[in-house]
Amino acid sequence: MDTILKKLEARQIKPEKAAKNTLKDKRLLSQLFEGLKAKPTSVKYGSSKALLLISETEPQLLYPKFETFKVLLENENNIFKWTAAKIIGNLAAIDVKNKVDKKMISRLANMLNTGKMITANNAIYTLGKIAASKHKFQNKITEELLKVENYKYATKECNNIAIGLVIDTLQSFGEEIENNPQVSKFIKRQRRNKRKSKEGPGRE
Numbered sequence: 453m454d455t456i457l458k459k460l461e462a463r464q465i466k467p468e469k470a471a472k473n474t475l476k477d478k479r480l481l482s483q484l485f486e487g488l489k490a491k492p493t494s495v496k497y498g499s500s501k502a503l504l505l506i507s508e509t510e511p512q513l514l515y516p517k518f519e520t521f522k523v524l525l526e527n528e529n530n531i532f533k534w535t536a537a538k539i540i541g542n543l544a545a546i547d548v549k550n551k552v553d554k555k556m557i558s559r560l561a562n563m564l565n566t567g568k569m570i571t572a573n574n575a576i577y578t579l580g581k582i583a584a585s586k587h588k589f590q591n592k593i594t595e596e597l598l599k600v601e602n603y604k605y606a607t608k609e610c611n612n613i614a615i616g617l618v619i620d621t622l623q624s625f626g627e628e629i630e631n632n633p634q635v636s637k638f639i640k641r642q643r644r645n646k647r648k649s650k651e652g653p654g655r656e
Contacts, residue, residue, distance in 0.1 A: 467501035541581030580621035
């Protein structure tokens with residue numbers, strides 16, 4: 453196992469430091485991808501987090517490995533799935549080959565309705581990033597995000613958190629989307645429901 457992976461395994465280095473070192477020496481990038489296949493959790497999760505951090509600042513370094521993240525999106529391991537989703541969202545801004553397509557949008561939209569709030573939240577984040585970079589998908593993404601109010605998560609609080617993130621994401625799209633009648637009704641409805649839940653039963 454190479455040095456950076458040994459340090460991750462021994463917890464001698466944090467993912468943040470691994471990412472920083474990799475940005476200074478791009479030759480270390482291949483080690484992080486190898487780390488995704490490692491058995492020690494400190495290595496595979498440390499490597500995935502380091503790659504996520506790199507995608508936030510220099511996504512062009514990871515773009516050639518887009519297919520790797522596409523495969524990870526289907527992984528049974530939720531941490532890999534969530535990380536892959538976020539990285540794909542960050543790569544959307546430099547997606548010159550249009551690898552983020554309708555199929556990818558549909559795949560991410562499916563993650564909204566798994567009954568798992570964290571999975572949904574990561575999908576919401578990613579869909580928001582894609583919509584910001586690829587305006588042609590804004591209407592489709594808006595349509596999918598509006599469905600979240602009908603999905604069921606573990607608790608009512610989980611539902612509220614997911615819906616709150618949807619509202620923040622939709623509002624970040626700008627006035628054109630925010631003034632969309634469906635979006636306006638959705639936001640008003642959710643704010644009204646939130647007030648009622650705070651007031652408690654038996655009160656108007």
